[in-house]
Amino acid sequence: AQSVTQPDIHxxxxxxxxxxxxxxxxxxxxxxxxxxxxxxxxxxxxLLKYFSGDTLVQGIKGFEAEFKRSQSSFNLRKPSVxxxxxxxxxxxxxxxxxxxxxxxxxxxxxxxTL
Amino acid sequence: xxxxxxxxxxxITKRGQNVTFxxxxxxxxxxxxxxxxxLGQGPEFLTYFQNEAQLEKSRLLxxxxxxxxxxxxxxxxxxxxxxxxxxxxxxxxxxxxxSGSDTQYFGPGTRLTVL
Numbered sequence: 001a002q003s004v005t006q007p008d009i010h011x012x013x014x015x016x017x018x019x020x021x022x023x024x025x026x027x028x029x030x031x032x033x034x035x036x037x038x039x040x041x042x043x044x045x046x047l048l049k050y051f052s053g054d055t056l057v058q059g060i061k062g063f064e065a066e067f068k069r070s071q072s073s074f075n076l077r078k079p080s081v082x083x084x085x086x087x088x089x090x091x092x093x094x095x096x097x098x099x100x101x102x103x104x105x106x107x108x109x110x111x112x113t114l
Numbered sequence: 115x116x117x118x119x120x121x122x123x124x125x126i127t128k129r130g131q132n133v134t135f136x137x138x139x140x141x142x143x144x145x146x147x148x149x150x151x152x153l154g155q156g157p158e159f160l161t162y163f164q165n166e167a168q169l170e171k172s173r174l175l176x177x178x179x180x181x182x183x184x185x186x187x188x189x190x191x192x193x194x195x196x197x198x199x200x201x202x203x204x205x206x207x208x209x210x211x212x213s214g215s216d217t218q219y220f221g222p223g224t225r226l227t228v229l
Contacts, residue, residue: 004156032216043118043205044157044220090156094216100170101147102218104156 002027002093006105014113015083021076021108023065023091032094033074034102035065039087047089050074061085086112116140118221120206126227127196134192135224139208146189147218148181150174151203163189164211196228 048059
């Protein structure tokens, strides 16, 4: 069974500082990996995804993530955080192929101080 | 492309009542998913459809829950005899299955409160 661990429940960074959110997954084959962001009371917005190929993927809003098979990780990064980035971030794994459900981590809440 | 829409956005009901939620996927998306998200948790998979066929159901989907997608377009999720434990955000997502990819796009969710 696939699973996702997001070790950090809550992270606080200063505006303009760099950001790294951790994600570790468990899956027997090459996974599909996703990062979503959720603002309070809202649905999830896709930031980026990894299916295959280049292990460094670029997303929207200046985010990027790197797939490291040896570490079973897919950490999300941003070089300079903006106050509007404050939200809940979810990492998710899906089975490769055209299969179905996503398994999400418990999320990391990002607070940005001015 | 107007995105995934869900109705209603909020629903307050009393324990024991039935509720029904609607999801309209992105047009031409052939897959539609339902997830449930409780406070402080990530979304949990409930069920999904490919066109009008319901292909997988989670163990979370008790017999009080039923989902339909009658014409392969919109979907409804009904909860019968609601319980306080059903209070959660119900999220719908849709995708267009293509070779080697299945990216799910989420709607704004329906927040259910059972009193």
